Amino acid sequence: MHQTLPFLFVVVIVIVLVQMLAKKLNVAYPILVVVAGLLVSLIPSVPTLRLNPDWVFFVFLPPLLFDAAWSISFKGLKRWWRIIGSFSFLVVFFTATAVAFFANSFIPGFSLALGFLLGGIVSPPDAVSAGAIMKFVNIPKSTATILEGESLFNDASSLIIFRFAMIAVATGQFIWSEAIFSFSWMVLGGVGIGLLIGWIFMQAHKRLPMDAPSNIVFTLIEPFILYWVAEQVHSSGVMAVVTGGLFLANRRFRILNSEARIRGFSFWQSFVFLLNGVVFFVIGLDLKEVVEGLNKAGVSIGDGIFYGIIVTAFIIFIRIVASFIALFSTFLFRRSIIAPDFSFKKAWSTPLVLGWTGMRGVVSLAAACSIPVYLDDGTAFPQRELILFISFMVIILTLFVQGLTLPFILRRVKLNRMIKISEGEKSFETQLRRDLWQFSIKEIEKKYHHHIEGNVFLASALAKWQQKLDTVEEALVNAETKTVYLELLEAQRQFLIEKNKASHIEEEVIRKEITLIDIEEEKVKLL
Incomplete structure (x- = not known):
């Protein structure tokens, strides 16, 4: 057990490193992991892991x-x-x-x-x-x-x-x-x-x-x-x-x-x-x-x-x-x-x-x-x-x-379209977003219009949705915009990390704000 357990830890580390290499080479990681296992099996005195x-x-x-x-x-x-x-x-x-x-x-x-x-x-x-x-x-x-x-x-x-x-x-x-x-x-x-x-x-x-x-x-x-x-x-x-x-x-x-x-x-x-x-x-x-x-x-x-x-x-x-x-x-x-x-x-x-x-x-x-x-x-x-x-x-x-x-x-090769499809996948995605923004604007104006005045958060959300609806999708989120925004989020993270070192603010508060930034980053990556 004392010999096998360290070997298992090494196996996990090897798998993670191989996955990094596979991502860099743009190759499916199971292929390289099999190669890694084969190479490790050639090393003398390696513990046997019978499946x-x-x-x-x-x-x-x-x-x-x-x-x-x-x-x-x-x-x-x-x-x-x-x-x-x-x-x-x-x-x-x-x-x-x-x-x-x-x-x-x-x-x-x-x-x-x-x-x-x-x-x-x-x-x-x-x-x-x-x-x-x-x-x-x-x-x-x-x-x-x-x-x-x-x-x-x-x-x-x-x-x-x-x-x-x-x-x-x-x-x-x-x-x-x-x-x-x-x-x-x-x-x-x-x-x-x-x-x-x-x-x-x-x-x-x-x-x-x-x-x-x-x-x-x-x-x-x-x-x-x-x-x-x-x-x-x-x-x-x-x-x-x-x-x-x-x-x-x-x-x-x-x-x-x-x-x-x-x-x-x-x-x-x-x-x-x-x-x-x-x-x-x-x-x-x-x-x-x-x-x-x-x-x-x-x-x-x-x-x-x-x-x-x-x-x-x-x-x-x-x-x-x-x-x-x-x-x-x-x-x-x-x-x-x-x-x-x-x-x-x-x-x-x-x-x-x-x-x-x-x-x-x-x-x-x-x-x-x-x-x-x-x-x-x-x-x-x-x-x-x-x-x-x-x-x-x-x-x-x-x-x-x-x-x-x-x-x-x-x-x-170019895959021939065999089954009836009304529109491309990207156009469906774009239309779905626009429908969602339109629904959100109507919903807040219909049910919560009396909350907008004096509520900066709701007013800002309404303005943001309206701006998205009025903007062409390609101009709203393109590769350059996404890169700049992700860099800005990273700068916000670094600011909070430095703030955590230099201030007496509870670390849990800092972590919560960083988590919100992380969620925002994942949202942007999906666009």
Whole structure:
């Protein structure tokens, strides 16, 4: 413990430093964190951090999915639910089936059941990887919503495939009736448990006299309880967490006050960053041990790399094919939502980008690591080390190849507008602000006009809103204006810091004023 604990502290420091470097290089940090883990594993006498799958499933996965559910647009989910559902379930099943037959045909010693096991592991794109990489690329909001929504739900379908494949490998048989019943219960039960427990927590947030810290603590324990309860009744913990998270996120403005939302956002941003960093670091750190296991199993590293490359190339190809199928299906069966200027000649880029964004990550890693060393009868689990190595290869190759090339691809191709959209995203944002200012002016003149006289604050607010309404958006907030204003806020901060040193004013008063400046700075950055 005295050796491992300092090493964990060093790991956290390394993750933070690597994230700084990734930001400077404009690269998604999970990619560099994996490299850092791999380099650290080469250092002699480094403590071994074996990734316990229970830790991933019960400690890492629930909060990561819960945070993703809070981050995604619920309106976007409803708008794109057909294509999200297709990618989350149909494409995952299609990919797993294709990988099963591919592995059975091209990898010696792989039965169809082992092929489905591998397919269940590598079929789901990762929410964490996709989210981290999409922050560094300019991608249309609709495409981003589809990718985020898909990665929320596909974990459940892939883990169901993985679970049934494990049974087939262990028992040598597969009963379709039981599988269909179990699948239905896992999905429907997970959704039902998520809604029920989400409703209970919503009532707790609304009715209990909570402050911001207690509200944040409740949001921290919610994903773990959702996952644990669902798993206790052999349902899908993933579906429960995602459903409960979406239920609560859609009601955040009714159950959390502004202080809890602001503080909670900062807390969850740091917490999720730490969880992501540790997971991806351990991926790189454990690769050395996976390679050693492959050698002990009598499989050459060259063969393992070859199988990893062909499986990775195959699942990328399958995903691109599935994306084109989704495009044609939408055109054939949902013509009412197709944009008038839609052209098949120009539309090839959209399914290509959708197909190229299938980075694998934490779920694939946890599923691979959860394969037991021995079957119930005491015999060694067939092809375990090779499956583990191929899974690691798929994760690393998709992160590096797709993650590093996606920004280049998006710069080179122009995504064709396929779905009807009335106006650009920026014009909606501008109009929304103007509507808000207009409403504010009418509201204060209608209900509080008698408070304006003699009230400098209200009069100033009214004048500010009127000035914004009368000013062209580009002239109001441009890059130069924003830079000057942020520099002014920084000068105000420095003034208060010096004031704190030179005066007898209580430091809490100074801190409160600096907090207000910080909030104002964040507001300006969002403009």
